[in-house]
Amino acid sequence: MTTYSPNNGTKSYFPDFGCAYDLPGGVMNDDPFPAQDPDTEKWGYIDKSGEWAIEPEYEQARMFSDGLGLVYSEDKGAGFVNAQGQLVASGYIAATSFSDGVAFVSGKLDDEKNGIKHNDSYAAIDKNGAWTLDSAKSSTETDRYCYKQPIFFHDGVGFEGIKDGKAIYIDSKGSEALSASSGHDGVSIVDAGPFYDGYATIELQGVDMWAKAGYIGMGGTTAYGLIDKTGALVKDPTAKSTQWATLVDLWGGINHAGGGMVAAQDSVSGLWGYLDAKSGEWKIQPLFSEAKPFADGMAYAKDFATDDWGIIDDSGAWTAVPRLDNFNSDDQSLVAAGGLVYGTAEAVGGAAPVTSEGWMNAQGLWVASWKL
CATH class of the missing domain: 2.40.10 (Thrombin, subunit H)
Known part of the structure; x- marks a missing residue:
């Protein structure tokens, strides 16, 4: 496993398989794991021991x-x-x-x-x-065939679409579960995400709201907010438009909730931190160049100084020093308890940089790795 490289040029995380997918977030959990038989080029599923759980026939x-x-x-x-x-x-x-x-x-x-x-x-x-x-x-x-696009359900509801500037969510029976609006004249919800941990992210647009708030060069009229299961914004922008920017804390980007916190970007500094999901106030100050959602008291964050990924706890302290320059992610929570994440890291300081890849545990230690 430390030296294996398939002849067909594809990457393999197991020496007996032609190719394999990482599970959501790069985490290998207890579900069967998709893998390809290099002889037949058919796909099946393996367990953690590398044995076929479902024979390759697809x-x-x-x-x-x-x-x-x-x-x-x-x-x-x-x-x-x-x-x-x-x-x-x-x-x-x-x-x-x-x-x-x-x-x-x-x-x-x-x-x-x-x-x-x-x-x-x-x-x-x-x-x-x-x-x-x-x-x-x-x-x-x-x-x-009555849906223009698939709907992703999570936390019991799915985002159906935008109607008259409002975000419409339905339940698993197809009934409208909630309708969310900005509650502010001239500001509309133009996009929304699924609910995680009882909260969903929304994208807002308004006419010159940054200019009215006294800011210059803020790059347009887009901001991000957070709603709860009643459809109410965590910070309600019902006050005067001049206070709009303050009320949304200038979130230039936002990720989904996890562990009672939400990864968000401060539009002024461009850095990422974590908001308290209930209040919308910073719980972990924006100090990272990127940040991913929390799960089981841990999250992946990108160190501003080194530009490497590491693991932080819910106080913002590093539990695994930043060393990954890349990892497999679909913006889901990455390392659940006992899980593994696949990524790459470059060791510097020697005669030449050495890049390694493999599976890392929640403490930032390689479980299996090999040099590229």
């Missing part, structure tokens, strides 16, 4: 989510496999992974010959493959 395989793995084969199309390797639903042209018991599909393989049109839209299914949400209420097969 052209593609994705991470497990909500207890199911998204797979694709030429004869059966896209489908979902459980931890025992059984297909619980298949035959789709394309599909998303499940979240909160809902996935979205773009059509079935035999729809065209049956005269079913998709209209570049999506339908919703449950974990048994049955139609759900508005797709279950439709009168015809064509009408089931």
